[in-house]
Amino acid sequence: MSFAWALCCCRQRREEAQDVLQDVYLRILEGRLQFSGHASAKTWLFAVIRRTAGDRNRRHWLRAALFERWHEREYMSGSLPGLEGELATSEANDRLRVAIAQLSPRQQEVLHLVFYQDLSVEEAAALLRISLGSARTHFERGKARLREQLQASGAP
Numbered sequence: 001m002s003f004a005w006a007l008c009c010c011r012q013r014r015e016e017a018q019d020v021l022q023d024v025y026l027r028i029l030e031g032r033l034q035f036s037g038h039a040s041a042k043t044w045l046f047a048v049i050r051r052t053a054g055d056r057n058r059r060h061w062l063r064a065a066l067f068e069r070w071h072e073r074e075y076m077s078g079s080l081p082g083l084e085g086e087l088a089t090s091e092a093n094d095r096l097r098v099a100i101a102q103l104s105p106r107q108q109e110v111l112h113l114v115f116y117q118d119l120s121v122e123e124a125a126a127l128l129r130i131s132l133g134s135a136r137t138h139f140e141r142g143k144a145r146l147r148e149q150l151q152a153s154g155a156p
Contacts (some may be wrong), residue, residue, distance in 0.1 A: 005046050009053035020053045027052075099149035107142030110135055 006017040006024075024045075027033045035044050100108060106128075113124035125135035 002045060002049060006049050006053060009050050010057075016056065017053075020049060020056060023056075024048050024052050095150060095153050099146050099153065102149060103142050103145055104138075106130075107138045107145070110138040111142045111146070114139060 003017060003021060006020045007014065010016040010020060024033070028048075033048060035041055038044075039047075100111070103111070109128060110121070110124050113119045113127060114121060119127065121135050121139050122132055124139075125132045128135065130138075
């Protein structure tokens with residue numbers, strides 16, 4: 001019965017209705033929502049479902065509106081790459097992926113942690129449980145080997 005009401009409140013979007021019910025039940029179980037006894041339990045539950053569905057709809061609408069505004073601003077400024085720019089970026093990413101795959105596993109790990117996870121070499125060493133000197137060696141050798149491979153493949 002409550003699912004049918006959630007489905008109605010979510011404009012017949014089944015997955016969203018399931019999410020709404022899950023949110024409601026979770027908030028009840030965690031004690032964030034409590035029945036005060038001013039109305040029947042059924043009326044209270046249906047009101048909570050309606051409010052939760054409304055909140056979700058507003059959040060989705062706001063996200064969509066903000067994305068649309070951002071997209072229009074980016075499109076008008078001309079900063080979105082054309083097909084040729086996307087192709088060049090895709091080819092560069094492919095070359096980088098191939099070059100990284102040719103590094104030793106330890107070099108890949110250290111470079112990934114430093115470049116993609118924004119860790120320092122010291123933090124990467126601690127995470128990988130290797131000495132700082134070893135991490136620095138893997139980092140420097142990995143960068144040098146990556147540079148050589150990219151230059152050999154004709155990357156700028």
